[in-house]
Amino acid sequence: MPTGSGKKFFITTAIDYANSTPHLGTAYEKIGADVIARYRRLRGDDVYFLMGNDEHSLNVEKRARELGKDPQAYCDEMAERFEATWRRLEISYDRFIRTTDEVHKNAVRKFLQAIYDNGKGDIYKGHYEGWYCVSCEAFYQEKDLAGGNCPTHGTKPEWIREQNWFFKLSKFQDQLIEYITKKNPGFIQPEMRRNEILNVIRGGLQDVSISRAGVKWGIPLPFDDWSVAYVWVDALINYITGAGYGTDEERFRKTWPADVHVIGKDITRFHCIIWPALLWSAGLEPPLKVHAHGFVNLQGAKMSKTLGTVLDPVEVAEKVGVDALRYFLMAEVPFDRDGDFTWERVQDRCNADLANGIGNLLARTTAMIVRYQVGIVRKTPTVREASESFINNSHMGDALEGYRRGMDEMLPSRALEQAWRIVAALDSFIAARKPFQIAKDPARADEVADILYVCAETLRILAILIQPVMPGAAASIWSQLGLPGSVDAQRIDSDLDFFKFPEQGRVTKGDPLFPRLEILPPVDAK
Ligand SMILES: [Zn+2]
Numbered sequence: 001m002p003t004g005s006g007k008k009f010f011i012t013t014a015i016d017y018a019n020s021t022p023h024l025g026t027a028y029e030k031i032g033a034d035v036i037a038r039y040r041r042l043r044g045d046d047v048y049f050l051m052g053n054d055e056h057s058l059n060v061e062k063r064a065r066e067l068g069k070d071p072q073a074y075c076d077e078m079a080e081r082f083e084a085t086w087r088r089l090e091i092s093y094d095r096f097i098r099t100t101d102e103v104h105k106n107a108v109r110k111f112l113q114a115i116y117d118n119g120k121g122d123i124y125k126g127h128y129e130g131w132y133c134v135s136c137e138a139f140y141q142e143k144d145l146a147g148g149n150c151p152t153h154g155t156k157p158e159w160i161r162e163q164n165w166f167f168k169l170s171k172f173q174d175q176l177i178e179y180i181t182k183k184n185p186g187f188i189q190p191e192m193r194r195n196e197i198l199n200v201i202r203g204g205l206q207d208v209s210i211s212r213a214g215v216k217w218g219i220p221l222p223f224d225d226w227s228v229a230y231v232w233v234d235a236l237i238n239y240i241t242g243a244g245y246g247t248d249e250e251r252f253r254k255t256w257p258a259d260v261h262v263i264g265k266d267i268t269r270f271h272c273i274i275w276p277a278l279l280w281s282a283g284l285e286p287p288l289k290v291h292a293h294g295f296v297n298l299q300g301a302k303m304s305k306t307l308g309t310v311l312d313p314v315e316v317a318e319k320v321g322v323d324a325l326r327y328f329l330m331a332e333v334p335f336d337r338d339g340d341f342t343w344e345r346v347q348d349r350c351n352a353d354l355a356n357g358i359g360n361l362l363a364r365t366t367a368m369i370v371r372y373q374v375g376i377v378r379k380t381p382t383v384r385e386a387s388e389s390f391i392n393n394s395h396m397g398d399a400l401e402g403y404r405r406g407m408d409e410m411l412p413s414r415a416l417e418q419a420w421r422i423v424a425a426l427d428s429f430i431a432a433r434k435p436f437q438i439a440k441d442p443a444r445a446d447e448v449a450d451i452l453y454v455c456a457e458t459l460r461i462l463a464i465l466i467q468p469v470m471p472g473a474a475a476s477i478w479s480q481l482g483l484p485g486s487v488d489a490q491r492i493d494s495d496l497d498f499f500k501f502p503e504q505g506r507v508t509k510g511d512p513l514f515p516r517l518e519i520l521p522p523v524d525a526k
Helices: 024-042 058-066 071-088 100-115 169-183 193-201 233-234 237-245 247-254 266-279 315-319 322-332 341-371 383-393 396-408 412-433 442-466 471-482
Strands: 007-013 046-054 095-098 125-132 136-138 160-168 211-213 226-229 260-264 290-293 296-298 339-341
Touching: 007 024, 007 193, 007 247, 024 211, 024 290, 024 296, 024 315, 024 412, 046 071, 046 233, 046 237, 046 322, 046 339, 058 071, 058 322, 071 095, 071 260, 071 315, 071 322, 095 237, 100 125, 100 233, 100 237, 100 266, 136 290, 160 211, 160 226, 160 339, 169 193, 169 266, 193 266, 226 233, 233 237, 233 266, 237 247, 260 266, 266 290, 315 322, 322 339, 322 341, 322 471, 341 412, 341 442, 341 471, 383 396, 383 412, 383 442, 396 442, 412 442, 442 471
Parallel strands: 007 046, 007 260, 046 095, 260 290, 296 339
Antiparallel strands: 125 136, 125 160, 211 226
């Protein structure tokens, strides 16, 4: 939780239904959010990163019953499996919330009571009659169905009639438009999602059901024991529970509003329309930003549990390495649109950018420093001149600026492109200056020292730049270069300056950073 001196940065991901284990698409969202969280820590921000599981789904209860398990025991088991997956993928969350946590149940009740009591009649009792997709756990209007079926699942929704509690969403139309277009124009990104949401709001909002009747698995409403909170409302409230709402008001005041909710593009209506309206109604601030990412397709097709074409991210990580998996997803799939996962692309990209790219640079640099200079990075009287020539020729200033802009805009793929401009520049520099040749002439030892200084110093900077995406590789570069402290503790504002390489360091030659991948012929999705 934010306690330090930096700028508060509260980032969340969507919480996941606990009825199946995480797949590659789920992992993509968490890795993307993790990269942003780690980058913000390098910026010196006081980051609070919240993730969790959505447990009050009827699908979760159903799955537990199928397995002959108590729903709560089943959720406990699944939460352990989710957390094990996230730890394996190096996701650096600060808190893992579960919607069956007592603190969350209390927060939901407090929040809904606050709306109920606000004197404006924002919650009222009515009859719901209409379509409901159990898989989505969502209410559908006739016009939103695809040929009478759920647009997501393609299955026929149920026609339900029940007495529900409603939230007066309709009255927030103008306030939402004003918030999105005037007060906080950066609220929804990317632009395409923002336009979609504005169209939905301008098309008119209907009041929404916020409860389910005759359901036991859920959080009973504080003003009606016979109904439970609709699972989506229950889920959204996790973001304020996680910030301290209902348990620690001081922490809540410091933490809320969220700086960004990272979610999939399919759940923007809940986050960009219903959620801000509920918060206003309860007298709270809306989130500052909702970032909707796209989906990772598998060999060109949507991953589908029904078709058995979902990949287990842990199995992929076992094959290619955690860092390579994280790098691939972040470099290949821009965080604001869809992208494709194929084993061919993974192998080609990881071998080109990682094994032959930064990994090879590190291996050559450390080998030469060990061989020619007994592991010492020397600073000669001419080192500054030699370095400045490299900095200018490589346009390093532009690349670093572009890197920061990419990360600030939550587009790690753009930041990585800039980092790899530096990788390419260093590669050309070594090819052009040929230190391995001039090292044969003892009279040119200072010239070799200058070239190797540039190599080592550039790799030190690259280690910091890749740390948010590949924390393991960054730490390994740091240790092979014999640098003091931890790469995680560096600062993106001051530690990217050239000439920081300490002279007393001892460079060693370690294991290859990225072994070449030989995973083809293609391994089929299970
Ligand atoms: Zn559905």
